[in-house]
Amino acid sequence: MIDTHCHLDLPVFDHDRDAVWERARRVGVRQCVIPAIRVAGFAKVAAMASPQFPIALGLHPWYLPDHPADAVSRLEGWLARCRPVAIGEMGLDHKVPPESHAAQQILFIDQLLLAKRHKLPLLLHVRGAHDTVCSQLRKHAFTCGGIVHAFNGSLQQAHAYLDLGFRLGFGGVVTHDRAQRVRRVAAALPDHALVLETDAPDLPPAGHTGERNEPAHLAMVVATLAGLRGVEPGCIIEQTTQNATTVLQLIRPA
16 A cells, blocks of 8 residues: 555654554555655655655645745755655645635746656645646646645546546545545546545544544555445555556655
8 A cells, every 4th residue: 555645754753653654564555655845844854765755845835934935946956855756745725814825826836837847746735726726737738647635626626637647645534424525536436546645644534533643544545445436445455556656656665
């Protein structure tokens, strides 16, 4: 299994990171993609890079006040130091106050163009802005694809991303009975669309609400997707591993 979105660099894991990874390995997780979210975290994420921990570097829309004026330039400088598998976590979030939307858009386009120049896929954070994101991807002829993290849009929006070369990330949310739209979309998508993620330490699965999420919980996501799609868990593991490896051009660890 590949956890395509896991913030294993965050301080909440500092005291037991090795134990967290060992629990994940025991259930079959072989890689965790660790995305940075601001310049201040780039060095720590870069130091964690390994075949087991591919990294991504990006500027998250939630942290606009934390991003220095030259953040995109500094991000580009880091690309030369440690080749990440993607630019991200980045994107648009229209569920937060609208005063930030214009600045988010500028930051999003700057990173989109950076990814295009460096031929890197994107790890997208998108809430309430799927149509806007797809419109910008088309406008700028972005063809490197990527993953829409924690996908929460409609089936029509999902197919729009697929047409643009993206895969869709499903994690703990899909395990909750109340998440009916997410579950319907996950059940209806073609095999090549899905990848696994946890977004640890956030978005824990059913039965773990209020707890710290961790990559070992990916097994619960697999079981849920298998049930929704009427296939064996092994089929979900095989297909999502292939999808993640392809879109992020991952090298599988020995």
